[in-house]
Amino acid sequence: MSTLINITSLSWKIQQKNILHNISFNVRKGEVIGIIGPNGAGKTSLLRCLTNQANILANSNISGSVQLKNRDLKQYSAKEIAQHFALVMQKNDSIFALSVQDVMNMGLLPHKSFFALDNDHDKAQIALALDKVGLRHELHSHFNQLSGGEQQRVLIARALVQASQILILDEPTNHLDVYYQHQVLQLVSKLHITVIMTVHDFNLASLYCQRLLLLNKGELISDGTPEEVLAPKQLSKIFGLPCQQNIDAITGATQVSFYLEENRLEENRLEENGLVENKIIDDKLAAPIDTQCASGSLSE
Numbered sequence: 001m002s003t004l005i006n007i008t009s010l011s012w013k014i015q016q017k018n019i020l021h022n023i024s025f026n027v028r029k030g031e032v033i034g035i036i037g038p039n040g041a042g043k044t045s046l047l048r049c050l051t052n053q054a055n056i057l058a059n060s061n062i063s064g065s066v067q068l069k070n071r072d073l074k075q076y077s078a079k080e081i082a083q084h085f086a087l088v089m090q091k092n093d094s095i096f097a098l099s100v101q102d103v104m105n106m107g108l109l110p111h112k113s114f115f116a117l118d119n120d121h122d123k124a125q126i127a128l129a130l131d132k133v134g135l136r137h138e139l140h141s142h143f144n145q146l147s148g149g150e151q152q153r154v155l156i157a158r159a160l161v162q163a164s165q166i167l168i169l170d171e172p173t174n175h176l177d178v179y180y181q182h183q184v185l186q187l188v189s190k191l192h193i194t195v196i197m198t199v200h201d202f203n204l205a206s207l208y209c210q211r212l213l214l215l216n217k218g219e220l221i222s223d224g225t226p227e228e229v230l231a232p233k234q235l236s237k238i239f240g241l242p243c244q245q246n247i248d249a250i251t252g253a254t255q256v257s258f259y260l261e262e263n264r265l266e267e268n269r270l271e272e273n274g275l276v277e278n279k280i281i282d283d284k285l286a287a288p289i290d291t292q293c294a295s296g297s298l299s300e
C-alpha cells in the first residue's frame with residue numbers, strides 16, 4: 001500500500017499545555033485507522049490538523065508537518081482539501097437550518113459548481129447514499145427535526161456522496177443505537193477507501209479498524225494492530241482500571257473489558273484464587289498479578 005499522509009513531529013501547544021506532542025505516523029492508502037484514547041487526549045485536535053481545518057496548520061503554536069501525497073497540506077486550497085477529505089465532525093451548527101436534500105447536495109459541491117448540481121445522476125447518488133444509512137424517506141425533512149442519530153447518519157451519507165479518497169470521522173457512533181453503530185462502521189470499513197476515525201468504544205474500534213492509534217495527553221502512546229494497542233497493561237495504566245483482553249468467540253476480534261474490583265463476581269475471585277490463570281493487570285505493579293493481589297488492586 002502506498003503512503004498517502006505523512007505526519008512528522010506534529011506538536012500543538014496552547015498556554016504551556018501540549019494539545020499534541022511530537023506525533024509522527026504515516027497513513028497508507030486503503031487503511032482503516034481508529035484513533036482511541038481518554039477524554040482530552042487530543043483525538044479531535046489531531047483530526048483537525050490532519051485536514052487543516054480552518055487553516056489550523058498556519059497557527060504559530062503548531063509545529064511539525066502534515067503531508068498529503070508528498071506535498072505540504074498547507075499548500076492545498078480549501079477546495080483541493082474538500083476533494084481529498086470527506087469529513088463527519090461533531091459540530092454542525094451551520095447546516096442546522098437546511099433540509100436533508102440541501103445537506104446531501106453539499107457533499108457534491110467539491111467536485112462541481114453549485115449550478116451544475118441536481119442532475120439525475122446526482123439524485124440517484126444521493127438516494128443510494130441515504131438508502132445505505134436507512135434514511136431515504138427523510139430526503140425532504142429538515143435536518144434539525146431529525147434525531148441526533150439520524151443527523152449523524154445523514155452526515156455519513158453526505159460523506160459517501162462526496163466520494164473522496166479519505167474519510168475522516170469524529171466519533172461516528174455518537175448518538176447511534178447499537179444496530180446503527182455496527183451498520184455504519186461496517187459500511188465505512190468496507191468502502192475500500194482510507195478511513196481515519198476517532199472511536200471511544202475500544203471493542204467497536206477493534207472489530208472494524210485494522211490499525212489503532214492510542215493517544216494520551218497529546219502523545220501517541222501506541223500504533224499497531226488492535227491486539228497490540230489494546231494491551232491490558234497499557235490501558236489499565238492510562239484509565240486507572242483493571243483491564244482484561246479476550247478474543248471474542250463469535251467475531252474472533254480482540255476485545256477488552258474494564259471493571260471496578262468491587263463489581264467482580266465473588267465466585268470468580270474464588271475460582272481465580274485457586275485455579276485459573278489471572279490476566280488482570282495491576283496498575284501499580286504494571287505487570288500481571290496473582291489473584292491474592294487482584295481483589296485489592298484499586299484500593300491499595
Ligand SMILES: Nc1ncnc2c1ncn2[C@@H]1O[C@H](COP(=O)(O)OP(=O)(O)OP(=O)(O)O)[C@@H](O)[C@H]1O
Pocket residue numbers: 014019037038039040041042043044045046
Ligand atoms: N482551541 C483550543 N483552545 C484551548 N484548548 C484546546 C483547544 N482545542 C482543544 N483544546 C484542548 O486540547 C485537549 C484535547 O482536546 P480534544 O478535543 O482534541 O480531545 P479528545 O481526545 O478529542 O477528547 P474527547 O474524547 O473528550 O472528545 C483538551 O484538553 C482541550 O481542552
